Amino acid sequence: xxxxxxxxxxxxxxxxxxxxxxxxxxxxxxxxxxxxxxxxxxxxxxxxxxxxxxxxxxxxxxxxxxxxxxxxxxxxxxxxxxxxxxxxxxxxxxxxxxxxxxxxxxxxxxxxxxxxxxxxxxxxxxxxxxxxxxxxxxxxxxxxxxxxxxxxxxxxxxxxxxxxxxxxxxxxxxxxxxxxxxxxxxxxxxxxxxxxxxxxxxxxxxxxxxxxxxxxxxxxxxxxxxxxxxxxxxxxxxxxxxxxxxxxxxxxxxxxxxxxxxxxxxxxxxxxxxxxxxxxxxxxxxxxxxxxxxxxxxxxxxxxx
Amino acid sequence: xxxxxxxxxxxxxxxxxxxxxxxxxxxxxxxxxxxxxxxxxxxxxxxxxxxxxxxxxxxxxxxxxxxxxxxxxxxxxxxxxxxxxxxxxxxxxxxxxxxxxxxxxxxxxxxxxxxxxxxxxxxxxxxxxxxxxxxxxxxxxxxxxxxxxxxxxxxxxxxxxxxxxxxxxxxxxxxxxxxxxxxxxxxxxxxxxxxxxxxxxxxxxxxxxxxxxxxxxxxxxxxxxxxxxxxxxxxxxxxxxxxxxxxxxxxxxxxxxxxxxxxxxxxxxxxxxxxxxxxxxxxxxxxxxxxxxxxxxxxxxxxxxx
Numbered sequence: 001x002x003x004x005x006x007x008x009x010x011x012x013x014x015x016x017x018x019x020x021x022x023x024x025x026x027x028x029x030x031x032x033x034x035x036x037x038x039x040x041x042x043x044x045x046x047x048x049x050x051x052x053x054x055x056x057x058x059x060x061x062x063x064x065x066x067x068x069x070x071x072x073x074x075x076x077x078x079x080x081x082x083x084x085x086x087x088x089x090x091x092x093x094x095x096x097x098x099x100x101x102x103x104x105x106x107x108x109x110x111x112x113x114x115x116x117x118x119x120x121x122x123x124x125x126x127x128x129x130x131x132x133x134x135x136x137x138x139x140x141x142x143x144x145x146x147x148x149x150x151x152x153x154x155x156x157x158x159x160x161x162x163x164x165x166x167x168x169x170x171x172x173x174x175x176x177x178x179x180x181x182x183x184x185x186x187x188x189x190x191x192x193x194x195x196x197x198x199x200x201x202x203x204x205x206x207x208x209x210x211x212x213x214x215x216x217x218x219x220x221x222x223x224x225x226x227x228x229x230x231x232x233x234x235x236x237x238x239x240x241x242x243x244x245x246x247x248x249x250x251x252x253x254x255x256x257x258x259x260x261x262x263x264x265x266x267x268x269x270x271x272x273x274x275x276x277x278x279x280x281x282x283x284x285x286x287x288x289x290x291x292x293x294x295x296x297x298x299x300x301x302x303x304x305x
Numbered sequence: 306x307x308x309x310x311x312x313x314x315x316x317x318x319x320x321x322x323x324x325x326x327x328x329x330x331x332x333x334x335x336x337x338x339x340x341x342x343x344x345x346x347x348x349x350x351x352x353x354x355x356x357x358x359x360x361x362x363x364x365x366x367x368x369x370x371x372x373x374x375x376x377x378x379x380x381x382x383x384x385x386x387x388x389x390x391x392x393x394x395x396x397x398x399x400x401x402x403x404x405x406x407x408x409x410x411x412x413x414x415x416x417x418x419x420x421x422x423x424x425x426x427x428x429x430x431x432x433x434x435x436x437x438x439x440x441x442x443x444x445x446x447x448x449x450x451x452x453x454x455x456x457x458x459x460x461x462x463x464x465x466x467x468x469x470x471x472x473x474x475x476x477x478x479x480x481x482x483x484x485x486x487x488x489x490x491x492x493x494x495x496x497x498x499x500x501x502x503x504x505x506x507x508x509x510x511x512x513x514x515x516x517x518x519x520x521x522x523x524x525x526x527x528x529x530x531x532x533x534x535x536x537x538x539x540x541x542x543x544x545x546x547x548x549x550x551x552x553x554x555x556x557x558x559x560x561x562x563x564x565x566x567x568x569x570x571x572x573x574x575x576x577x578x579x580x581x582x583x584x585x586x587x588x589x590x591x592x593x594x595x596x597x598x599x600x601x602x603x604x605x606x607x608x609x610x611x
Contacts, residue, residue, distance in 0.1 A: 282408065
């Protein structure tokens with residue numbers, strides 16, 4: 001990996017909030033926070049979808065469960081982030097473990113559908129709890145970190161730090177022995193099994209890691225909006241995350257980040273321009289599929305090399 | 306619980322199941338034969354409902370409106386296949402998902418631009434709006450009975466088409482082994498376009514008859530699309546018989562669950578818990594059904610490829 005452009009981007013992101021508040025553009029600090037949160041979620045999906053070949057159509061479940069855990073704990077009077085974060089991550093990991101353990105016994109389209117089915121179950125279950133807002137969602141105060149006040153700016157830096165750490169970890173992971181085996185399974189499952197690797201266990205571990213990271217993005221999302229919405233759990237959200245990964249580039253390391261940033265920015269710009277913004281998003285997505293089969297990361301890489 | 310209520314809910318389930326079958330049949334054939342995931346299938350259902358509402362409003366005759374809408378939707382379906390979807394057959398499933406998801410967004414907005422974002426009013430034809438007595442003491446909506454009849458007629462017609470005609474033979478050959486069918490001289494390209502037209506027409510019929518019961522609005526296609534996918538996965542992808550069994554199963558389980566689960570729960574739990582958890586469990590039921598079916602039969606109930 002070339003470090004130059006990454007360090008440059010990191011520097012720009014670090015310098016952004018003070019510049020933005022000096023020029024009255026605080027709005028964009030919030031927008032960037034949202035971009036980074038979705039980049040985290042899409043990056044986690046890219047691990048299993050891109051590197052593992054597991055097309056999960058239920059990734060919103062972990063995203064939403066992370067957000068709802070944070071919101072529900074806050075509602076129940078837990079104010080310390082040092083409690084909320086571990087519980088939320090553990091819960092989304094546990095959920096991913098249980099769902100993955102069942103789903104990974106199926107393949108192909110059936111895997112897509114059964115992950116969707118489980119996500120739908122979680123959705124309806126969460127919406128049924130009227131004391132936690134039901135279909136209206138749940139407001140959630142930001143938690144207490146002890147070390148610092150969680151304002152919009154510190155949340156921005158917190159998200160940036162989490163995203164940078166996770167991306168570094170993912171980079172190490174996909175290039176580790178574990179990552180190689182995961183990609184080998186994607187390329188040829190029976191062969192990898194024949195060499196002696198426990199395919200099911202490798203896939204399940206990757207599935208759980210992706211679930212935990214999506215839960216982490218969910219927690220940040222709940223802090224960002226101070227609200228847990230049932231939309232975070234809906235199947236459209238799973239689709240949205242999938243769009244980001246496919247748009248950015250499946251199994252390209254920067255695919256998730258690039259896709260999330262591009263899709264959200266395009267949506268944001270078009271929403272400003274027209275009431276019928278979804279028409280523009282649809283047309284752009286369609287053009288990308290027809291003319292850039294390997295996503296934006298693939299397109300960039302082809303131009304560069 | 307009075308037996309008439311039970312019977313009524315079962316009939317509702319069969320009625321909903323048959324309409325789901327119309328959607329699932331086209332979806333399962335496209336999926337099974339072309340190996341193509343078409344998320345925009347639900348959009349054709351929406352187009353069908355909107356066209357029906359428009360044509361019924363223009364002509365004032367329900368059945369004529371439905372006929373025009375079915376023809377119109379079939380043409381739109383074939384146009385879509387010819388212009389865009391045809392490029393996607395050789396691509397992987399993910400590209401197909403992204404492209405057809407993009408189509409959903411586009412079609413939704415176009416519909417919103419043409420018809421506005423307010424739901425359209427589509428009412429059942431006048432002669433069929435009242436209830437009729439089908440058994441002593443059991444009144445049932447005449448329109449829902451009509452839907453069951455239409456669903457059955459179309460289902461039988463589809464079975465005859467698939468099992469007893471040359472086109473049907475080509476379709477079955479394509480579903481079980483596409484390359485071999487092509488090698489044996491099946492004209493795949495026109496067949497696919499035709500298949501899309503038929504699938505779109507089936508969608509339009511479902512949209513026309515569910516429109517007066519549910520609502521004609523943007524987004525109506527997506528929620529039912531998920532159900533149609535559940536149906537074809539339960540039934541086994543590519544199998545018409547599987548789609549019928551799956552659709553009836555899903556229709557009856559969903560309808561009966563919504564009607565009876567809250568009642569059953571209130572027997573064992575407090576009313577508050579029952580009223581909260583009942584509808585949620587009912588919504589979950591069909592997904593649970595799918596998970597259980599896939600757990601025991603990972604290829605669905607009637608796998609088309611053996």
